[in-house]
Amino acid sequence: MRMNLPQRSHRDARLQRADAVARDIARCAVRSLHAELILYPKPGLVSRRDNGAHRDMNATTFVRSLFALRRYFADVARAGARGASMAELRRLGVAAEGRMLHATGGVNTHRGAIFTLGLLAAAAAYVNMEGRTACTDAMLRDTIARRWRRDLIAVAAPDTGALSHGQQMAARYGAAGARGEAMRGFPAVFDVALPALRDALARGVDAQRAGVHALFALLAVVEDTNVLYRGGATALADARHGAAAFLARGSVFVPDWLEHAEALHRHCSRSRVSPGGCADLLAAAWFVHRLQAR
Numbered sequence: 001m002r003m004n005l006p007q008r009s010h011r012d013a014r015l016q017r018a019d020a021v022a023r024d025i026a027r028c029a030v031r032s033l034h035a036e037l038i039l040y041p042k043p044g045l046v047s048r049r050d051n052g053a054h055r056d057m058n059a060t061t062f063v064r065s066l067f068a069l070r071r072y073f074a075d076v077a078r079a080g081a082r083g084a085s086m087a088e089l090r091r092l093g094v095a096a097e098g099r100m101l102h103a104t105g106g107v108n109t110h111r112g113a114i115f116t117l118g119l120l121a122a123a124a125a126y127v128n129m130e131g132r133t134a135c136t137d138a139m140l141r142d143t144i145a146r147r148w149r150r151d152l153i154a155v156a157a158p159d160t161g162a163l164s165h166g167q168q169m170a171a172r173y174g175a176a177g178a179r180g181e182a183m184r185g186f187p188a189v190f191d192v193a194l195p196a197l198r199d200a201l202a203r204g205v206d207a208q209r210a211g212v213h214a215l216f217a218l219l220a221v222v223e224d225t226n227v228l229y230r231g232g233a234t235a236l237a238d239a240r241h242g243a244a245a246f247l248a249r250g251s252v253f254v255p256d257w258l259e260h261a262e263a264l265h266r267h268c269s270r271s272r273v274s275p276g277g278c279a280d281l282l283a284a285a286w287f288v289h290r291l292q293a294r
Contacts, residue, residue: 014129022127024256025121025291029073032286033113036279037062038142039211041261041267043219043239044268045279050259051111052265053230057107063283065110066216068103072114073121080122081129086151093118112280116179116186119144124291135291137194141185177225186284188222193285200252209252212261216251218278219243226276231248235273242267 037047037059044053051058076092093114099108123143124135181188196217200210220243227236242264251262268274 003070007051018081018125018129020076021081022074024294025077025124026073026289028294029117029121029287030070032283032290033062033066033069033110033117035207035211035286036283037066039208039215039282041049041258041265042215042279043261043264044271044274045265046278050269053269053272057104057109061104061107062109064103065100068099069110069114073117075123076118077121081125083126083147084122086148089118089122089148097228098195104183110280112178112277113257113283116182116189116280116284119148119182119185119289120189120287123147135288137190137288140285140288141190143183144182149183149185152179178280181194181281184210186216186281189284189288192221193218196290197285197289203253205252208255209219211282211286212257213247213252214244215278215282216246216261218281220247222278222281224275227273231271231273235271238271238272239264239268239275 026250040047040049042137043053044061046052046054046057046062048059072092072095076089079092080118086240096114096118097111100114101108120140123140126147127135127141193214196212196214200213201207205213224236224239227239231238246257246260246264249257251257252261
């Protein structure tokens with residue numbers, strides 16, 4: 001019996017540490033999604049100012065969704081900490097999606113974020129439990145590749161009738177979608193959004209302006225399947241052109257930046273175009289930034 005006590009004590013200590021790590025990661029994930037929600041202006045997207053291109057959701061809908069997802073991010077981080085399979089992570093995500101839809105009355109507010117932030121939360125917990133001192137970009141990407149990339153590639157596509165809007169657009173237009181992003185180590189997060197966010201903050205702008213800069217950097221290059229679903233290839237090209245023009249004009253670093261950002265927001269809202277995929281990727285970038293800034 002005495003020989004088993006040290007092992008049990010070590011196991012209990014590890015479980016306690018994993019729980020603390022999971023709760024910390026969950027708080028970071030929810031705060032990052034909230035940071036995306038309160039950002040303004042965002043072309044066609046919901047904020048506290050207006051509903052953008054949407055008639056079925058508003059900021060209150062998103063807040064309800066955030067409350068419903070708090071437990072999920074802790075659960076998926078705990079699973080990641082013990083090196084859970086993609087099948088287990090997916091089960092947690094499906095359950096979280098059900099809670100989200102119940103909280104919002106059937107409105108899809110965070111389906112993409114459940115997948116993207118959930119996978120990053122699992123990877124962050126795994127890195128932490130390996131005893132690493134920091135969750136660097138390379139560590140997070142390497143963990144996703146080593147632990148789950150093969151499963152992401154092997155996952156069979158659902159029946160055509162069960163395809164999400166993003167999956168439908170990925171199939172029709174050849175866009176990568178959220179799963180394609182994950183298989184490649186989230187290049188839009190680590191190679192586009194995070195560098196833009198870090199650069200803006202280093203140049204002395206506040207978090208709001210840095211977030212706008214990062215969002216427009218994403219919109220200029222990402223094949224957003226939400227935009228494709230709502231408006232097709234023409235709408236996507238139009239939104240990307242508008243974002244690229246905003247960046248070329250000086251982005252948030254020029255005096256009249258707000259006027260130009262609001263102009264694209266109004267245009268996308270009138271056109272019923274909403275780059276929800278870019279919003280999820282921005283939240284993911286804030287998540288990684290917050291993890292690393294602790």
